[in-house]
Amino acid sequence: MNAHSAATETALAYFHAWSGHDVDKAMAYIADDIVCESPGGRIEGADAYRAFLEPFVGIVTGTRMLAAFGDERTALVMYDTSTLPVTSAPAAELVTVRDGVITNSRIIFDRLPFPPPPQ
Template identity: 60%
Template sequence: MTALDVALAYHQAWTGHDFEAAMQYVADGIFCQAPSGPIEGAEAFRGFMEPFSKILLESELLAAYGDESTALLMYGTRTVPVADAPAAELITVADGRITQLRIIFDRQPFTEARAADAS
């Protein structure tokens, strides 16, 4: 499988609400760079990503590019608290598993939604 194949399978699994299947594509030693800071290891990554997958209502893949070791996905999401939350992921794959993931998204709409719920 190419990096793009792995990235798409991972993306389809977590956006399809099958997080266990998604984690099969994640290396134990994954390093994730997220807007909230670095995340190291599969369990820490699960703690970061699984809660988001649970509030996801729908996702639309906008673009997907890759080669043997790197993939780039851009997608839009609609979540329980935020109607439009676009994101991009730069994914590095080795031996069929995601070893690095850099995710880019705007945290501000989620911060505002939490603040509104607290009011």
């Protein structure tokens, strides 16, 4: 595992985009056919992923990267976010990267303090 692998660089660029409240830039790192497994359920496709990401980015008040590492195809990032509902919401995200975009994501976080996902 390497902190400077291709997948890790993509995962970090994505993290810095959404944590900087730039959803359009973050979505540039998301594949059209992304599949995401989250505590709120399975999300398929870029439009559904954007509908998941945008409300979250809107309540983020701060972020702190805790760790990031990976290989050429996968990366794991762990970060802590401050949000309007909670001051500390740690999360881990395992992503698969193909051709510079995230094709799969598995996000682990405590969903309880957050609003329910869109139906």
